[in-house]
Amino acid sequence: MTLTELKYIVAVAREKHFGKAAEACYVSQPTLSVAIKKLEEELEVKLFERSANEVTVTPLGEDIVRQAQSVLEQAASIKEIAKRGKDPLAGPLKLGVIYTIGPYLLPDLVRQAIDRNPQMPLMLQENFTVRLLEMLRTGEIDCAIMAEPFPDTGLAMAPLYDEPFLAAVPASHAFAARKTITSQELKSETMLLLGTGHCFRDHVLEVCPEFARFSSNAEGIRKSFEGSSLETIKHMVAAGMGVTLVPRLSVPKGAMDAKPKRRSDDEAYVRYVPFDGDPPTRRVVLAWRRSFTRYEAIAALRNSIYACELPGVIRLS
Numbered sequence: 001m002t003l004t005e006l007k008y009i010v011a012v013a014r015e016k017h018f019g020k021a022a023e024a025c026y027v028s029q030p031t032l033s034v035a036i037k038k039l040e041e042e043l044e045v046k047l048f049e050r051s052a053n054e055v056t057v058t059p060l061g062e063d064i065v066r067q068a069q070s071v072l073e074q075a076a077s078i079k080e081i082a083k084r085g086k087d088p089l090a091g092p093l094k095l096g097v098i099y100t101i102g103p104y105l106l107p108d109l110v111r112q113a114i115d116r117n118p119q120m121p122l123m124l125q126e127n128f129t130v131r132l133l134e135m136l137r138t139g140e141i142d143c144a145i146m147a148e149p150f151p152d153t154g155l156a157m158a159p160l161y162d163e164p165f166l167a168a169v170p171a172s173h174a175f176a177a178r179k180t181i182t183s184q185e186l187k188s189e190t191m192l193l194l195g196t197g198h199c200f201r202d203h204v205l206e207v208c209p210e211f212a213r214f215s216s217n218a219e220g221i222r223k224s225f226e227g228s229s230l231e232t233i234k235h236m237v238a239a240g241m242g243v244t245l246v247p248r249l250s251v252p253k254g255a256m257d258a259k260p261k262r263r264s265d266d267e268a269y270v271r272y273v274p275f276d277g278d279p280p281t282r283r284v285v286l287a288w289r290r291s292f293t294r295y296e297a298i299a300a301l302r303n304s305i306y307a308c309e310l311p312g313v314i315r316l317s
Contacts, residue, residue: 003075005039006068008032009047013057013065018050087119088296094123095301096132096144100200100230101284104249105145105308112304120297129199136289143288143298145305147199149206155287158298159316160305164279165204165245166272168237175243176271183275190242192233200230203282204245238269246272247282248312256312283316 011021012032022029040047047061057065083090097106106124113122125132125141132144133153145160167186169175175185194201233244251272286305288298306315 001039001042003072005035006072008035009039009061009065010068010072012036012048012055013061016055018055088294089117089120089300091119092121092123093143093294093297093301094125094141096125096127096135096141096146098129098132098144098146098199099126100194100198100247100250101145101147102126103229103231104247105305108308109304112307113301116304116307117300120300122301136287139289142292142294143286143301145284145286147203147282147284150199154290156290156292157285157287158302160284160286160302161310161313161315162281162283163247163249163313164275164281165247166251166274166279167243168234168246169243169271169273170237170240171269171271172240173243173271175273178273180276181273182277183280186243192236192242192244194230194233200247200282204280234270245280249310251312253311281314284313 008021008025008027011024012018015021015024018033019029022032025032036047043064045060045064046058047064049056049058102124110122110124113120125135127135129146129150132141132146133150133155135141136144136155137153147163167175167181175181193204230246230250234246236242237244255270255272286298286302292298
């Protein structure tokens with residue numbers, strides 16, 4: 001059994017035609033047919049049903065073709081590994097990002113990565129922290145941008161930045177004209193929170209424990225709405241349904257100006273108010289498996305992140 005023979009059976013299964021499969025493999029049809037017959041004899045199974053008009057894969061042949069495809073993919077990865085050994089920046093880097101970071105960091109990060117390391121495209125995956133940790137463990141992704149805290153899983157980590165939270169309130173709210181606000185003042189407001197599973201919900205409840213303390217108390221925060229994303233929550237704020245907290249990078253450009261420009265979308269109806277004194281913050285980190293050997297790729301990714309604009313955050317080294 002050879003990789004060439006496996007390549008032939010995968011091609012026949014895909015093309016459903018011996019002539020087209022031979023053409024796709026750049027060999028003559030007799031050469032391909034002889035090789036497949038040899039493989040069938042070696043395995044003592046029939047892989048294909050041949051008729052005058054079409055070729056179909058036998059039920060057992062489907063399993064073998066599927067495994068052959070996997071073997072060919074694994075074989076191809078050997079060349080990629082060798083290539084990375086010569087240049088650790090060559091080849092894709094599989095990066096995971098949590099939902100409350102991805103939409104705000106990735107547009108700038110992808111541009112920076114393309115400019116700096118075009119030979120290392122980013123394969124992106126957005127998900128919850130728990131799922132990204134599992135994907136790191138199984139090797140589905142190489143590294144992940146997440147916010148602390150999360151369970152200690154023996155990962156290598158590098159801090160990226162500390163990101164403050166701001167209050168997002170309807171433009172018609174009394175707080176909208178304020179320069180700063182305190183978390184104590186939010187107790188009596190209807191607080192809109194992300195749904196269970198979003199780590200940002202936990203971050204908000206952790207850094208502002210009064211939210212947790214009063215969330216089920218009619219005298220404190222009266223209700224807790226659950227939205228699927230920060231952007232959905234912002235639309236609810238714009239509609240006057242309550243207030244929320246947002247990370248600094250999610251604030252639209254220019255919204256913190258003394259006289260923000262009038263906009264036609266929902267952001268025209270949302271104001272972002274900083275906290276008085278030391279604001280609640282979250283620490284954003286880059287995590288990867290300790291067994292991951294492309295250290296230069298991790299360093300290049302960090303440099304691309306630091307090259308991003310990152311307004312309002314405290315960069316960490």
